[in-house]
Every structure is written in structure tokens, then in C-alpha cells.
Amino acid sequence: MAELSRPTLSLQRPENLSVQLAKNLTERIGRGELQAGDKLPSEHEMVAAYGVSRTVVREAVSHLKSSGLVASRQGVGVFVLEPPAAAPFRIDAEELGTVKEVIKLLELRISLESEAAALAALRRSDEDLAKLRVALDLMARGIDAHEDAADKDFLFHQGIAQATDNHYFMELFGYLGTMAIPRSRIGMFKSDTGAREAYLQKVHQEHEAIFHAIATKDADAASAAMRRHLSNSRNRLKAAAESLDTSAT
Helix, strand or coil: CCCCCCCCCCCCCHHHHHHHHHHHHHHHHHHCCCCCCCECCCHHHHHHHHCCCHHHHHHHHHHHHHCCCEEEECCCEEEECCCCCCCCCCCCHHHCCCHHHHHHHHHHHHHHHHHHHHHHHHHCCHHHHHHHHHHHHHHHHHHHCCCCCHHHHHHHHHHHHHHCCCHHHHHHHHHHHHHHCHHHHCCCCCCCHHHHHHHHHHHHHHHHHHHHHHHCCCHHHHHHHHHHHHHHHHHHHHHHHHHHHHHHC
């Protein structure tokens, strides 16, 4: 079993300790300090060496298992696996708890969804358009009912992916789920319902502009409206984060 050196875990937020520990162990595996066939230190040893709880250790090891880096052997321990030929693309939902990471995801979405909106405008069917209208109306009712409406928001974006008639866009959005919606990952406007409703009304208006461009089959306008919407979402997220930082000082 490999020796365990004490790492530096300097996190601001305790709930991210398991992510940080998983990263540390992943880096050690990448550097060859922990090689294929090596047994990970026991849970008790990692608790002592890293100064974290058993829960943190268990969550970190679970993360390594889901990444295909380690596997358990019943009654023996957890062992490092041979590295895969190529790591599959994945977005770790646990990391989307910071504004910085959510903004990175938005940057990815800007490029992808602008093209998706253009394709949707060119290829959408009447049925696709009807589904988008339903999603918009559901979100409007959710806002009126003082809901967060993140699921309805996602339904609209997912409907655009479906209207592209390109299964890769549909699979990507099926994978992302509501973690693609910034407010589902970051606690925005929790104590300010007025600000939240104003924010959601702006989002809804931007959705309407995208819908209109898709309805009229204007690919350029659809792409521009989507880019504007997601860029605005990024800017609103930055502003909300800065406001929280200012109020905390």
C-alpha cells in the first residue's frame, strides 16, 4: 500500500472538501504516486492524514470510483485501476457550486446553443414549435406563482435541442439536465423574491425573442437571440455574485 503524505486542503467551503480530496488523490494517481494495483490507504488512515471526516473520505472515494480510477475488492480494500485509454467527457455536478465554474459552463453553452438555435430555426416542425410554446407558457405561470421555474427554463432549452433534429444536441442536453440552469446550481435571490421575479421576467422575455426567431425560421436572428440571452445570463450571474461579495464585507 502506498504511503500517504499529508496534503493541503485549503477550502473556503467545507462541503467541497470531498471534491478537493478526490482531486488530490486523482493527481497522485496521475503522477504515479499511486499506481495501478496499489491499495488506497484505509478510511481511518485518510481521516487521520487529511484531517477530514469519514463522510468526506467516503464521498471522495465514491467520486474516484465513478470516475473509473479505483474499485473496491470485497473485504480487502480499494485499489487503483489501470488508466482508461481515453477519459470520457464529463461535467462534475459537484464542482458547479461556485460562480466561476457555472460561468465556464455558460461559456460552453453560448457557443453550442447559438448554433442549436440557428439549426432549430431551419429544421423545426410545427410540433417542435408547439412544444416550445408550452415550455414558455409553463415558465410564465411558474413566475406568476413565485416559483424558481428552473425546470421549465430547462424544458425550453431542451426543446430547442430537440428541434435541431440532431441527436447529439439532444443527448448533450439530456446529460446536462437542470444543472445547465445557473440558478439551479447557485442560490440566487433566495431572500429577495422581488429581485428573483424581475430576473426571471428578463429571462422569459429573452426566451420569447428566441422563440419568435425560430417561429419565423430566421436562423441568424435565432442564433443572435440565444447568444444575447446566455451572455446576459453570464453577466447577471457575475453581478449577483459581486453584489453578494459587497454585502458580505
